[in-house]
Each structure stands twice: as structure tokens, then as C-alpha cells.
Amino acid sequence: MTTTVVAASYGGSEALQVITAPTPEPGPGQVRVEVRAIGANPVDYKTYSGGMMADPSRLPLPLGSEASGVVDAVGDGVTSVAVGDEVIAYRAPGSYTTDLLVPESALTSKPSGLGWAEAAGLLLTGATAWHALVASGAQAGDTVLVHGGAGGVGQMVLQLARLWGIGVVATSGPSNQEVLRELGAKPITYGEGLLDRARVAAPDGYAAALDMVGTDEAIDTSLALVPGDRVISIAAFRRAADGITLIGGGPGADPGTELRNAARAQLAELAGRGDLVVAVDRTYPLTDAAAAHDYLRAGHARGKVILVP
Known part of the structure; x- marks a missing residue:
């Protein structure tokens, strides 16, 4: 079974709900990642705050966009990764989960010297x-x-x-x-x-x-x-x-999608060599994502907040 955190309604952190479901199987071009760490970011709570959009038909909302973990299943046509590979997933919608399905293109190889938490917090920032x-x-x-x-x-x-x-x-x-x-x-x-x-x-x-x-x-x-x-x-x-x-994901902003995607491998290489350090401020269990969001909302994080399944 897979454990996932979603926003069941719009509002504050009380809107978050922990759900379980059968573990998903990857389709063509997809990869399943056994998640080891998840990056929590301000955009995650803004997604369900109601300030950006409050369409009830979109509920429950999946959360998150970056994670690290180990490939444990691949779909037809996947050639760049194999079961057992350590990877970073970004952009990876719905990453607040224990078993993440992503397209092959969303994965970057995780350097062996980079910790799971640091890897999960690297690519969005x-x-x-x-x-x-x-x-x-x-x-x-x-x-x-x-x-x-x-x-x-x-x-x-x-x-x-x-x-x-x-x-x-x-x-x-x-x-x-x-x-x-x-x-x-x-x-x-x-x-x-x-x-x-x-x-x-x-x-x-x-x-x-x-x-x-x-x-x-x-x-x-x-x-x-x-x-x-x-x-x-x-x-x-x-x-x-x-x-x-x-720049980024807000109204009228340049998303810089091509530039950001091209930077992923270089960022991972720099972090793997120790030339780029991901400062992890706090970690929380995935099921305590509400507390992590409350901390992020307070605006005093010195670096990344990470969720651990």
C-alpha cells in the first residue's frame, strides 16, 4: 500500500489528509520511485490556501514537486534508468507519497555522496x-x-x-x-x-x-x-x-522550463562534489506534513524543510 498526503479542502494545514491506496504500477514511459525524502516548499501550502485557485472540482489536491528515492519499477519504453538506481525526481507533481510515479524525463541521477534529504531539497531551489x-x-x-x-x-x-x-x-x-x-x-x-x-x-x-x-x-x-x-x-x-x-510559477512569470531542466544535471554534479550545499533546516515525518507547513508559513526556515516517509 502507498501512503500519500493530499489537501482535502482549501484553507490552512488542517486541510491536509493522509490517505492510503494500492501501490500504483508504472505505465509506458513511467517510472515508480520508492521515496526516501521529499522537499517541502512554500508553493505547496499556497496551492491549497485558496489564494491561487479554489476550484472544488480539483480536490483532493496532490502536493509537492521534488523527491529523492530508489527506482523500483519501470514501464515499457524506459531506457535511461533501471530498478535499483538512486534518483532525484523534479518536476514531480504529487511527490508527498511513499511510491511516486513520474515520467522518465523527470529523473536525474543522484550522486552517491549526496544524502537523501539533501537530494530531495536540491532541484527546486x-x-x-x-x-x-x-x-x-x-x-x-x-x-x-x-x-x-x-x-x-x-x-x-x-x-x-x-x-x-x-x-x-x-x-x-x-x-x-x-x-x-x-x-x-x-x-x-x-x-x-x-x-x-x-x-x-x-x-x-x-x-x-x-x-x-x-x-x-x-x-x-x-x-x-x-x-x-x-x-x-x-x-x-x-x-x-x-x-x-x-520568474517561476506565478501569474505573468517566466517559468524558465527549458533553462531549469537543463540545469538539473549540473546542479546535481555540483552538489555531489560538495561545491553546492543543501542546508536542511528541519525534517518531519510525511504524515506530519501539516506541522511542516505551519513551520514554513512562519517564515523562519533557514534552508530546506524535508519530509521523510
Whole structure:
């Protein structure tokens, strides 16, 4: 039997329900993965919050998009993986489960030196960070401003920027300043006076600003420092009229599907070598996904939140 967490209604974490069903069999071109770890992300709870869409006909909603595990069955026509292979699944809708069916194309080989939790938390944040940096147009020798540098995507941006020779000034609360330093960024605190602190931190100016938080403070500060199209945001969708560049899955955003898919193997290689580190903040049992979502909603996660079947 397969255990799965779904959203049975729209609302808060009380909407989540644990269900069991017969273990699914892969069809042509599909692979079944015995899941070892699952990445939990803010988009997961936003999916059933009612803020994005609240169509009752779509219930129950499957949740999740990334996981790691072992291939335990393959459908007809599958040639790139075999039973026993260790893999990362992304994009993998419905990954809040113990037995995940995905198309062959959604799988990336898991490096042997990468833990299950780290593998499960790598590709959504990693591909988003890759997309954000590419969209920014920043080059080696440039400096960028990153809002929310201590979060899951922010930490990936900082690490990739360092690997690519891009300087970073990053915002966080006072308690996360050391985290930013360790990742090679110059830390500044958000809050009153942010614009002045940002200017002092990079007297030669910024090539771009990357927003991971979506606050008016982040966008207003960025627009005072760089042209609107050089403000790259994964969250400030209500500020689209300001001419900023929106990426990801929100309304009017560039999903960057081809770019993100192409980055998967490179991200896995970097993580396998230890050049890219996935910071795991907390783990929860899959059946305690509601608690994981409550923690994510609080907005204080320092890195990835992982579910374990």
C-alpha cells in the first residue's frame, strides 16, 4: 500500500489528509520511485490556501514537486534508468507519497555522496536560483543585491554566485548574518534604512537585484538601485506593474522550463562534489506534513524543510 498526503479542502494545514491506496504500477514511459525524502516548499501550502485557485472540482489536491528515492519499477519504453538506481525526481507533481510515479524525463541521477534529504531539497531551489541569476544578466565581477539570502533559494543564489564570480550583498535578519558571511556574501539587515545600507555596501553599484521575499521594502529598495527589468523576483507578483522581471510559477512569470531542466544535471554534479550545499533546516515525518507547513508559513526556515516517509 502507498501512503500519500493530499489537501482535502482549501484553507490552512488542517486541510491536509493522509490517505492510503494500492501501490500504483508504472505505465509506458513511467517510472515508480520508492521515496526516501521529499522537499517541502512554500508553493505547496499556497496551492491549497485558496489564494491561487479554489476550484472544488480539483480536490483532493496532490502536493509537492521534488523527491529523492530508489527506482523500483519501470514501464515499457524506459531506457535511461533501471530498478535499483538512486534518483532525484523534479518536476514531480504529487511527490508527498511513499511510491511516486513520474515520467522518465523527470529523473536525474543522484550522486552517491549526496544524502537523501539533501537530494530531495536540491532541484527546486537550485533551479530557481540558477534561473534568477541567468535572468539577472549579472557577470563575473558584477555585484548583485539579494533579498532573503538565508532562505532556501537565497542560499542557493549565494553559492552559485560565488562559483560564477559574482559578488553578493544579501539581506537577512540579525540572527542570520553569519550564515550569509559563510556563503560568501556581505550581509546587511532589512528594515528601516535598508536603502542607505545597500548603497554603502556596494559603492560602485549593483548589476541587478534578486528578490526572494516579495515585500514592498525589497522591491522599492531594488527599484531605487537598478532598472526595473534588472529586478528579478520569485514572489512580488502584485508589483508586476513596476516593470520588474517575474520568474517561476506565478501569474505573468517566466517559468524558465527549458533553462531549469537543463540545469538539473549540473546542479546535481555540483552538489555531489560538495561545491553546492543543501542546508536542511528541519525534517518531519510525511504524515506530519501539516506541522511542516505551519513551520514554513512562519517564515523562519533557514534552508530546506524535508519530509521523510
